[in-house]
Amino acid sequence: MKHVSCITPIDGRYARLTGVLSNIFSESGLIHHRVQVELKWLKFLITDLKVHEILPADQPLDLSKLDVLINDFNADDALRVKEIESRTNHDVKAVEYFIKDALDAAGLAPIREWVHFACTSEDINNTAYGLMLKKGKELVVELLKNFVAEIEKKALLYKHVPMMSRTHGQAATPTTPGKEFINFAWRLNQEIQVLENTKIQVKINGATGNYNAHVFAFPEIDWMAASERFIRDHLGLEPMLFTTQINPNTSLSRVLHAMVRAAAVMIDFDRDMWGYISLGYFKQRVKEGETGSSTMPHKVNPIDFENSEGNMGLAISMMEHLAVKLQKSRFQRDLSDSTVLRSLGTVFGYFTIGMKNALKGLSKVDLNHEVLERDLDDNPELLAEPFQTVMRVYGEDNPYERLKDLTRGRKIQKADLARFVDKLEKVPPEVKKRMRALSPRTYLGLAESLVDLYFKEKKS
Structure with a gap:
């Protein structure tokens, strides 16, 4: 307590x-x-x-x-x-x-x-923070990789399952949950690569970055080479030679901006999962003893994804400030960066909370196949897109407008589409047969292949 x-x-x-x-x-x-x-x-x-x-x-x-x-x-x-x-x-x-x-x-x-x-305080501070940032970056990469691994598992599990997608919140063309999960895996992998390839740069070059005291005391020593050797061989960091008294924090900014983008992807994921749970596409497992609402006993709220979204928002606001603020200094040095740098751990804290709660939320959901199937069956108008596209191919008059008149803002039945297909004059009979056989459950394009391609490219 x-x-x-x-x-x-x-x-x-x-x-x-x-x-x-x-x-x-x-x-x-x-x-x-x-x-x-x-x-x-x-x-x-x-x-x-x-x-x-x-x-x-x-x-x-x-x-x-x-x-x-x-x-x-x-x-x-x-x-x-x-x-x-x-x-x-x-x-x-x-x-x-x-x-x-x-x-x-x-x-x-x-x-x-x-x-x-021959050191100024900043020689010690920026290298200390460099070591801290390197460790923090490694933890972030580990969190992201663990999360990606879990959504990859979901992608493989659900790559064959048809699902109605939604654009502007409205019924759109079918997709699969697996393909939607893999979108997020691919996006996060981009930021993982940036983080892994970003070397943490530090300096140890004296009061204004010119090795003044070093050279005066020992002019025979190659101090630029010495500081580079110390930073690389003894600290495991990347040397930076061109500075004022302070490190301009280029690599810190690069790390934070990559984390900003990763956090934005996570918020996008959190909101999608929140929406899919609200639609009933995913069911949340109930834990004995937990309460969803203080007054509505039936509720099981998507609190983990909401928590992740909120903490990632806090992380982004702070990371954006640090990434810009810490690249600025009046003349050769002012101390406004020092107090800001002390909040670096807070940034990593909010990011960590966001990642772990998203992972927790993901571990508690299962796909609700019944709801997905019902949605697809209840929306045969999803086939308006392929039908008007084929009509264009065979020269039918005003294909888009005719499908628009049939489907826009209206609920139709499969029989309505069948009658529409029967009246087409220029589409060959064998193509009409394919059109009649098509359903929202089978109109998946290359959704499954995209999941396979992701894993193929990841291996190569």
Whole structure:
């Protein structure tokens, strides 16, 4: 019950869905990633660049303790950093002082003043956020792939089942639920590819991006090459050389815009499922003990899809703001980005809630074949499209207008269509026979083939 006092639903009401994000995007997670970057940079200076006089010749030091400090970081350490910050009023400086104290305690005092060497706070912050973003991106890709896998299963299960489609909410040409599911799988796969191919770019180049302090202290070192090597080999990220003091957040924007599009696809899916459930095309499984309405006992509401839609909307609004805001800075630096970046975890939280609830909703629905069949049988006017198309082929006069007069805004019977076909003058008898045999259940075009094509292309 500790979550009832939380301000946001992300780590309150929905904490069970977002707990995996805590170690990445929480305040403790951010501090830990900063510690990781600082210590890896310190180790890089010693072991890779071998800057002179960093290690006393007569005092061999056990540098493996640096890795221990990274790996053993815990919640108490985060609280210690916050206590230091209460005095410094500077979050990154507090991390530096925390590390220096830890080095002293570990017998590494001779290298304590090399912590944060030639760095500006943004060198540590943007790389820490880069590591966090990379992990968050991987979780998003995993969520999307899991969802796609489930709708692929539905697509295969329902690829042969005829269903009346709806354009403008009105009866249109038949399709299959399988083909409609595969549309969403294909769209989400486009964004999965973008996310997987987006490398997270970071910089470690000093106060205004020119390596000023680095070069003045050690002019003999190729600092551009060194920073690229550190970022690639020790952080697993992509180096960015052309910056001001701050990272222009190009890759962050690219990730967020891909997530915006993915979230928009999910809202589209949620709304379609909501509509199909309302039409009775899908039945929701009832869970013992659940209540659908406080006053209407009969109701089973599509709450999971509604929840997903709402949270994806929140995610989109925030992602759009961050994606644009974080590419802007006055001159070489202002701090308006810093407070905004702290909401990065909130963005991933809303997105995660949306994905997991959509997946939950999908797991609780079954196709209602009876309703689908009844809808198709009750709407023989769906055949107006193929009939007027064939009439064009054989030169019948005014085919569209004649079918329009017969069907628009009217309910007709199969017998009405049969009489209409009998009166055609130019359509050959064998084609008329095909027209009489056609029904909404068999007028599916290449719906099934499109499902097969999707899986064929995915394998290739």
